[in-house]
Amino acid sequence: MISGLIPIAYWRNRKIYTRMIGSRCRDCGAEFFPPVRVCKKCGSRNIEEKEMPRTGALIAYTKLTEPAQEFKEYSPIYLGLIRLDNGVNVISMIADADEDSLRIGARVKATLRKWTEDGNGGLIYYGYKFKVIQ
Amino acid sequence: MSRVFIRSAGAIPVGEYWTKSIGDLMADAATIALDAAGPIKIDKIIVGNMMSGYANHQEHLGALLASSLGMRGIEAIKVEAACGSGGAAVHEGYISIKSGEYENVLVVGVEKMKDMDTPRTTKALAMAESADFTQAVGASFISLNALLMRLYMNTYNVEEELMDYFPVIAHRNAVTSPHAQFRRAITVEDVKKSQVIADPIRLLSSAPSSDGAAAVILSAKEGPVEILASEVATNELIIAQREDPLKFLATEVAFKRAMQKSGISASDIDFMELHDAFPVVAALALEAMGISKSGKAPQDAANGRFDLGSELPILTFGGLKARGHPVGATGVYQIYEAYLQLAEKAGQNQVKGAKVGITHNVGGVDTTSIIHVLRRVD
Amino acid sequence: MNLNVGIFGYGAYVPMYRIRTEEIGRVWHGGGAGPNRMKAVASLDEDILTMSYEAAVQALDMAGYPKIQAILVGSESSPYAVKPAGSILSDILGYNTILGVDLEFACKAGTEAIQLISGMVSAGTIDYGLAIGADTAQGRPADELEFTAGSGAGAVVLGRPNGKEIARIMNSVSYVTDTPDFWRRPGDKYPVHLGRFTGEPAYFAHITSSVKMLLSETGMKPSDFKYAIFHQPNPRFPVEVGRRLGFTDEQLRPGLLNDEIGNTYAANTLIALAKVLDIAETGDKIMLASFGSGAGSDAFVIEVNSRKDDDDSYVPLSERLKNYKVIDYATYARWRGKILK
Numbered sequence: 001m002i003s004g005l006i007p008i009a010y011w012r013n014r015k016i017y018t019r020m021i022g023s024r025c026r027d028c029g030a031e032f033f034p035p036v037r038v039c040k041k042c043g044s045r046n047i048e049e050k051e052m053p054r055t056g057a058l059i060a061y062t063k064l065t066e067p068a069q070e071f072k073e074y075s076p077i078y079l080g081l082i083r084l085d086n087g088v089n090v091i092s093m094i095a096d097a098d099e100d101s102l103r104i105g106a107r108v109k110a111t112l113r114k115w116t117e118d119g120n121g122g123l124i125y126y127g128y129k130f131k132v133i134q
Numbered sequence: 135m136s137r138v139f140i141r142s143a144g145a146i147p148v149g150e151y152w153t154k155s156i157g158d159l160m161a162d163a164a165t166i167a168l169d170a171a172g173p174i175k176i177d178k179i180i181v182g183n184m185m186s187g188y189a190n191h192q193e194h195l196g197a198l199l200a201s202s203l204g205m206r207g208i209e210a211i212k213v214e215a216a217c218g219s220g221g222a223a224v225h226e227g228y229i230s231i232k233s234g235e236y237e238n239v240l241v242v243g244v245e246k247m248k249d250m251d252t253p254r255t256t257k258a259l260a261m262a263e264s265a266d267f268t269q270a271v272g273a274s275f276i277s278l279n280a281l282l283m284r285l286y287m288n289t290y291n292v293e294e295e296l297m298d299y300f301p302v303i304a305h306r307n308a309v310t311s312p313h314a315q316f317r318r319a320i321t322v323e324d325v326k327k328s329q330v331i332a333d334p335i336r337l338l339s340s341a342p343s344s345d346g347a348a349a350v351i352l353s354a355k356e357g358p359v360e361i362l363a364s365e366v367a368t369n370e371l372i373i374a375q376r377e378d379p380l381k382f383l384a385t386e387v388a389f390k391r392a393m394q395k396s397g398i399s400a401s402d403i404d405f406m407e408l409h410d411a412f413p414v415v416a417a418l419a420l421e422a423m424g425i426s427k428s429g430k431a432p433q434d435a436a437n438g439r440f441d442l443g444s445e446l447p448i449l450t451f452g453g454l455k456a457r458g459h460p461v462g463a464t465g466v467y468q469i470y471e472a473y474l475q476l477a478e479k480a481g482q483n484q485v486k487g488a489k490v491g492i493t494h495n496v497g498g499v500d501t502t503s504i505i506h507v508l509r510r511v512d
Numbered sequence: 513m514n515l516n517v518g519i520f521g522y523g524a525y526v527p528m529y530r531i532r533t534e535e536i537g538r539v540w541h542g543g544g545a546g547p548n549r550m551k552a553v554a555s556l557d558e559d560i561l562t563m564s565y566e567a568a569v570q571a572l573d574m575a576g577y578p579k580i581q582a583i584l585v586g587s588e589s590s591p592y593a594v595k596p597a598g599s600i601l602s603d604i605l606g607y608n609t610i611l612g613v614d615l616e617f618a619c620k621a622g623t624e625a626i627q628l629i630s631g632m633v634s635a636g637t638i639d640y641g642l643a644i645g646a647d648t649a650q651g652r653p654a655d656e657l658e659f660t661a662g663s664g665a666g667a668v669v670l671g672r673p674n675g676k677e678i679a680r681i682m683n684s685v686s687y688v689t690d691t692p693d694f695w696r697r698p699g700d701k702y703p704v705h706l707g708r709f710t711g712e713p714a715y716f717a718h719i720t721s722s723v724k725m726l727l728s729e730t731g732m733k734p735s736d737f738k739y740a741i742f743h744q745p746n747p748r749f750p751v752e753v754g755r756r757l758g759f760t761d762e763q764l765r766p767g768l769l770n771d772e773i774g775n776t777y778a779a780n781t782l783i784a785l786a787k788v789l790d791i792a793e794t795g796d797k798i799m800l801a802s803f804g805s806g807a808g809s810d811a812f813v814i815e816v817n818s819r820k821d822d823d824d825s826y827v828p829l830s831e832r833l834k835n836y837k838v839i840d841y842a843t844y845a846r847w848r849g850k851i852l853k
Contacts, residue, residue, distance in 0.1 A: 009266060062333050069256065077277070091281070093271055104284075112566070115557075
């Protein structure tokens, strides 16, 4: 059995993974993903939860043919560095990747997909992936 | 405060050691350094290592090495900073001596990666990155660097081939490097033809996985080489959360501090052991240090500016790419190589008249950057 | 049953991948094809939860995100035997004070979800509920059902009518018997079916019964309806049962999808309903009857109240279905877990 993500750690972070809950600094308004304890712009600890926008643009991408152990059966994995519409960057898998439509600047939209599972009997991990919107 | 000298240094060749455990590797390297030092009382052992827990099911390396060397009672710890563990161990040894509390410190960097298959190795390396937000989304360490490389190529309009001069330089120097893992030259065409791992990074542009161990004995007593500065800086762990992913802030800060503390300037540098994990890392590091202009490091490499006989030789014994990259040990290998250069023991790889050298060791993607400035003691 | 429940939003999700039945025929039968041209295949990283999510978000968006107090997911391909997709989906959508659970009744599990949610809405125990049918149907290799066993999800948001609903479910009948046409024992990967027996005694008998009972109860006749949607295990059966019941090809054609996406099992009639609601006008009446092996049929009279709000970003299902990618049998086998490891 492939042991991969840690089930309890996944549960702990599931809102971040399935709803892209990040942070917003109440003092200076800066937004972050994933969530932060301390504002990286102004240093304030006055932070609230904020759901991130689900659309953005691809600023870099790659096709990974040698993923880590727990993603071995999902190879190849397409990854992107995405700038969300609120200026926050996120690294994410790309769903339904079509090599012809992967280009810098492509518009992308978040969806929910399986990330991996702990073999046939283990937990299934769901989270955000981004699709290129035609 | 004491000054910090290198009394002796030693290393085992980087490669695959099926018959040796991680304990064997570090004891072998330590013994070479100890034998070369002559009679000496070691006050402290610092082991630099990244992944002994996951790869070898072995933590507690400080105590393990102390037991192995028969040094009962000695102070011994392990230091970890991902692929910068070696440099971090040297740093801890440096400040131990500098503080005046210790006379002689044995620093050993070790990594045994070859008991793992590729997917597990990939997982182990990915532990330098956020478990919850980078590992969880399937990104491997190489894939992060691939994203950075694509961003770099697109931003500065640089072709993939131009970046492949870094592995070419590394391999050329490794041919005559006795402790190197890969001792054959390669061309830019060879790199271009090699298998893609994470587009656009290929097999021949990626540092390998390796077994290895290197050791240095730092001393308050004068020796042939002195460490003038040892600086560590960090950058935002998640590269997506960096203001400018192409800015190697940690390297920039550590380098500036090191220049200030040591009193030397960039033009004084006679050689540099750079952290060439991937061409884009070498390029961005050189640019962060101000040695190349933004987007221009690959062209500088192609123009021969960093060749062994030129103005600023880099990777004089093969660097990460060709000497090899037993990750936690690399930082100590770099110090060993700088020592060889400055003590004029570099054989066919000697940088003539080398007086000042730099080592640059990194954990993550410029997440921890460690700069050492070393000079020859006349 | 008199219902009077409003449909405030609907959603349909069909994965973008297709396999041609002639490819399946090539691999297993030395040629030939299925009764349908293609079927939809869920990607390696999709399952009924991810597809339900997609359909649910569409329906919720259309309905304006009312407070949902029950989510029922009907499926026979839940990734967990114990741990309902309904609870995972509830958590993801942000509802925790909710009944979130799964149902199973082969291909009628989706309409069952509609029945149960409608019951809760009518009784006033909840204001709004989400009924979902979703499947990544498991087709036994070399078996004829492999041609049609497809993947998809459909969702509807149901609540008490307030004039703003898109359509109203006016009446329904659920007809159930013990009929061994198709079943699956726990732990088995693929269902077992009895071939031709799944036709007359199963599919035709149950849909005919439920629809006739519904027409009798309501005093309506086939010509009262603009559209007729019947469960589509293949392209031919819904047309045949429709004709027998007195419906015309004009009424039947708009809802037909099996030829291009196959049988999406519990999502089947819900996806067809979405396709029809995309084009239906105020006052149109829709007859919808599902069929689930085992066996049973849920029939509904649905009346269209108003078109959904014109929203430029909404792409009708028929448009979305035009965008697909064909895959080969090897990829299909890998993605659908048909390769021994």
